[in-house]
Amino acid sequence: MLNGGLISIRAILDQLHPSERKTAEFILDNPRDVVQCSIQRLAELSGVSEATVTRLCQKLNMKGFQELKMRIAVDLSSAQTSSGGYEEIRMGESVDNIVQAVSNNNKQSIDDTIAVLSIDEVNKAVDALSAARRINIMGHGASFLIAADLQHKLVRVGRWCEAYPDFHGQLTSAVTMQPGDVAFGISYSGKTIEIIEALTEAKKQGATVITLTKYGLSPVAELADIRLFTNSAEQNIRSGATASRIAQLNVIDIVYTAYASRQNEQVIPILEKTRIAISRTRKN
Numbered sequence: 294m295l296n297g298g299l300i301s302i303r304a305i306l307d308q309l310h311p312s313e314r315k316t317a318e319f320i321l322d323n324p325r326d327v328v329q330c331s332i333q334r335l336a337e338l339s340g341v342s343e344a345t346v347t348r349l350c351q352k353l354n355m356k357g358f359q360e361l362k363m364r365i366a367v368d369l370s371s372a373q374t375s376s377g378g379y380e381e382i383r384m385g386e387s388v389d390n391i392v393q394a395v396s397n398n399n400k401q402s403i404d405d406t407i408a409v410l411s412i413d414e415v416n417k418a419v420d421a422l423s424a425a426r427r428i429n430i431m432g433h434g435a436s437f438l439i440a441a442d443l444q445h446k447l448v449r450v451g452r453w454c455e456a457y458p459d460f461h462g463q464l465t466s467a468v469t470m471q472p473g474d475v476a477f478g479i480s481y482s483g484k485t486i487e488i489i490e491a492l493t494e495a496k497k498q499g500a501t502v503i504t505l506t507k508y509g510l511s512p513v514a515e516l517a518d519i520r521l522f523t524n525s526a527e528q529n530i531r532s533g534a535t536a537s538r539i540a541q542l543n544v545i546d547i548v549y550t551a552y553a554s555r556q557n558e559q560v561i562p563i564l565e566k567t568r569i570a571i572s573r574t575r576k577n
Contacts, residue, residue: 296371297408297524298364299324301353304409304524305509312341313349320365328366332358352510354411395535402536403543405524409508410544417519419551421501422447425475429495430456431463432479433487439479439505439541446549450556451563460487467491472499480504481523481537483511492516505544507537521548 302317309317319339320327327335335358336343346358355361386394422428428447432440437458444456457463464487470476476495480488483506496502496516504517508524523540553560 296364296367297405298353298355298361299368300405300408300524301355301364301508304507305352308510309349309352312345313352315339316341316346316349324365324369328362328369330362398536399539402524402540406522406540406543409522409524410547411520411522414519414521415548415551418503418521418548419555421475421503421519422452422477422548422552423555425473425501426453427470427474428452428454428477429463429466429470429474429500430454430477430479431467431488431491432456433460433463433485435538436479436481436485436488436541439538439545440477442542443477443545443549446545447552449564449567450553450560460491463487463491464494467494467500468498470495470498470500474498474500475503476500477503478505478513478516479541480511480513481507481541483507483509483513485513488513489516505541 299321302321306314306317306321316335316339319335323338326338330338332343332346336346339346350357350361353361355364430440430444432438437456440456441458444454447454455466457466467476474495476492478488478492483504489512492502492504492513493516501519502517503519503521504513505521505523506514508522514520514522521544523537523544
C-alpha cells in the first residue's frame with residue numbers, strides 16, 4: 294500500500310535545508326489541501342520554488358510529487374483507524390499502563406516502518422544475500438543484538454556469515470572482503486563511527502553494502518548500495534532502544550523470510566538437520 298507520506302516527512306524534518314523544511318512544515322500543517330494541489334500551487338503556497346518541492350520528494354525517496362500526494366491521501370484515509378500514535382511513558386507509571394503503552398509503541402513502530410520500507414530495496418537485499426560468497430554483518434552496541442539475530446538465522450540455513458561484536462573484529466573482517474561479498478551494516482542512528490569505518494573498508498574491497506538505519510539521510514546510509522529503513526518516534530524512555538529495536542528485528546525477519554522462501558528447496562533440508570541436532574542436545 295502506498296502510504297507513509299506524512300511519517301516520512303516527520304522522520305527527516307530536522308535534516309532538511311531551510312527552504313525544504315518550509316515546504317515540509319506546510320505539508321504537515323495542511324495535508325488535506327496539499328493532496329488537491331499541483332506542484333506549482335504547493336510551491337506558491339509554501340513560498341519556495343518548484344525545484345525545492347522536487348528536491349524534497351527526492352529526499353523522501355519518492356519518484357515525484359504525485360507519489361507524495363498519493364501517500365498523503367492514503368495516510369489521511371486511514372487516520373481514523375490508527376492506534377493514535379506513540380504514547381509517552383513517564384516514570385512512576387503503573388504496570389498496567391506500561392503494558393499497554395509499550396505494546397502500542399512497538400506495534401506503532403512496526404506500522405511506521407512498513408510505511409517507509411521499500412519493497413524494491415528488500416528485493417535487492419535478498420538478491421544480494423542470495424548471490425553472496427560471504428556475508429559480514431556489523432552492528433555496535435544495541436545494534437549488535439540485531440546483527441547477531443540475522444547471523445543466527447542465516448547460519449541455520451547454511452550461509453557463510455560473520456558477526457563480530459567488537460570494532461577490531463569488524464574492521465579486520467571488512468578489509469578481507471572481496472567483490473561478491475555482502476557487508477550488512479546496522480545502525481539505528483546512521484551515525485555510528487565504528488560502522489561507518491568498517492563499511493567504508495568493505496566498500497573499498499568491492500563488497501556490496503546493505504544498511505539498516507532509521508529513515509532519512511545519514512552517513513551510514515550514504516555508504517550503501519541497498520538501503521533498508523525503519524521508523525520509530527520513541528518518547529522519553531529510550532535506554533533500551535525498545536520500539537526501534539522491535540522495528541529493526543521486524544525488518545530482519547522480513548529479509549530472512551524472503552531469503553528462505555526464495556531458497557526453499559535448499560533451505561528445508563538444512564533447517565531439518567539443525568532441528569534434529571538441537572533436539573538431540575536437549576535429550577542429553
